[in-house]
Amino acid sequence: MNTGRKLSLTIAAVAALGMVATSALADKMYGPGVTDTSIKIGNTNPYSGPAAAYSAIGKSIAAYFDKINKENGGVNGRMIEFISLDDGYSPPKTKEQTRKLVEQDNVLLVFQGLGTPTNSAVHNYMNQKKVPQLFVATGATKWGDPENYPWTMGWQPSYQTEGKLFGAYIMENVKDPKVAILYQNDDYGKDYVTGLRDYLGDKADSIIVAEESYEVTDPTINSQMIKLKDSGANVFYNVSTPKFAAQAIKKFRELNWDAVFLNNSVSNSVGAVYKPAGLDNSKGIISLQYFQDNTDPSIFDTEPYKKWKAFMTEYYPDGDLSSSFTVYGYLVAQTLEQVLKQAGDNLTRENVMKEAANLDLELDMMLPGVKIQTSPTDFFPIEAMMPIEFDGEKFVPIGKVVSVN
Template sequence: MSQHHTIRAAAIAGVFAVVALAGCSSPAAVSSAESEDVPGVTDDTVTIGTHTPLTGPAAAGYSSISAAASAYFAYLNAHGGVHGRTIDYIVKDDGYNPANTQTVVRELVQQDEIFALVNGLGTPTHTAVLDYLNQNSVPDLFVASGSTTWNDPETYPYTFGFNADYVVEGAALASYAADEFAGQKVCLLGQDDDFGDEMLEGAELALGEGGLAHVERYAVSNQDVTAQIGALKAAGCEINILGTINGFTALAVGTAAHLGWFPKWFSSSSGADYPTLVGYLGEDLGPKLLQGLTGTNYLPAAGGDSEWVALFRQINDEYNGGAAFDGNTVYGMSVAYLFAEALAAAGENPTRASLIEAIESGGLAGDGMLPLAFSADDHAAYRGVGITVVDQGVQDYVGASYEVDGDEVRTAETAPVAFVTDGIPGD
């Protein structure tokens, strides 16, 4: 990036207005002896739901995910649905407040009688309903968070993650830094919660304890990270790994620019979506400040030219009002496709048990860049990630990929899932 351009304080000040996202039974209890009267399933429809921030401080970074998923389901329904049933996706706003999450999820289960909860968003919010969903035998699928909490099949047999977890992302970013920029000082800025903890754990898994030159943490309730950025600068950090969501990524990058400091930024996928970051930083400054931004991904890159992305763009135009197309769009449609694939595999007369069995079978493919890891003993979706870099406004893979197996971090071979005709499972 241009290291010496002039940054006006007034232009950077807008960044500071960002309000950021804060970041049972045993498996054997999932019985196949379900009642014929399956919640949420009729002869013609399958009703599912989600909790997500449509309003409030987190909405700007994430509300487009459920809209994209809804658009895919509208497309799927227009093409006959799954086994002749259309998908009714009920999206409820929780404002990223755990108390609200509890209220809306109970409404979904008790009043709307959903078949499954799909892609509930956020670590603190979803944690608030984790026990409730499992105690009520509600399939809790593809949680929108990289916490390792979702991968505990013994305690939470109905819950499955979707994101590559934060340990994997931290390890991948640190490994790439060591491989490509040997000798440079690698540091970390992370939320003071599980997000930051697990990114730190992954980075140290790759670099060894003490391998990070400096670590700073911040509270999401305080939207001033000047002290943290100043400390990273003073420590001589050359590469900063970020355990931040999009709002705080923009805040960190903008604050550093205001201080006249331009290190390399390596971000978790939760905070590395280029179009979203440009939205925060502005069209004038954003592309300059984000040139070279390194991130992780495990889905088709929004800036790439895969058949999946081409279809998702078409669906976005036809069923999502031509909304801005970015990584959130690909994410939402990828989740929706994976649910459709699981539902198709659950059989012509699906039950909650057959849905769980379909996911644990290991037979689902999704549309990712690496294989899905789901099994009866593993409820994590992706065990590895590819590295992306922003170059001249295009965010795409650069060919490096890493995976975590136990305490081992190693390079991985990406194997993008072949496109399914029309993007409809079973076609």
């Protein structure tokens, strides 16, 4: 027997196995928070404080990740470990919680942090650390700036886009419009006002007859509403979060203000806003939407609705089936799922952002004609919406899906 030949063959076989193992390892590229079996995803959400109505979004996202973990074994064989921390809609708290997620919990990315002032507080930090600040839950225009902030991306239509669409609605549907605006005194509120003014152009100063702002720490907006009504405006443009939107609706009716009521989409929720304000009080409010109205009986027999309701029943049974925020959470979680699927075994922070900027996606509960599309130079995933009116029970379409470029 030729032992020398046998030994050389054995060494060659071992070497070949080593090359295979090395190749397999090389095919897997992991960033922080990723193993062969799990992916850590961070999140901040106002489970308490003035914007606590949005807690339904965080809970819906957690429920969706629970679903894919149980039914699919996670994404590409890795379970999602979703770490969601309460920031109370307080920027200093957001800083603290985000640092914890990045520096202690060692998450791969921070996903769906909610709020313009809160995300603004960590905007520079996330980009300096080169950690994805992905699909933030705010429509501020600054989240779509890949040249200067390549680690931050929004998800919903930008507030300026929505402001322009409201401007188009006003000019097409209101004779001799005189607009009064209530807005939150931060980037979120100012973005909506900027969008409207941009659309109105040189007519803005004559059409907008009053503007009143509020702080998130204010107990009420009653005094602002009285001033706005006294301006003689025939259009009320409400740019406020759910707590204040409900107050605005009640005061609007109490003042017997005869005006077209335009409500920004972040507060366009039956469960979180219109029910607390009173369904009768909310009748006739006009808003803009980009996903299906989960309170509309006409969609109850459709497959998308049945899938969403089955998800809610199984994984978020305490959730409010009349709240649009639960649909929002369901949709944005699916968007991140797609990004992770596309990333495959290359789960570095760099590749996550690369795949987030390479989406062409249609989701079940989106309105027909609304897609999620991104590119390396376009960090605005959704740019089309449809005008709708609340009839006291459900939202009724009053126009087609439109976009403003």
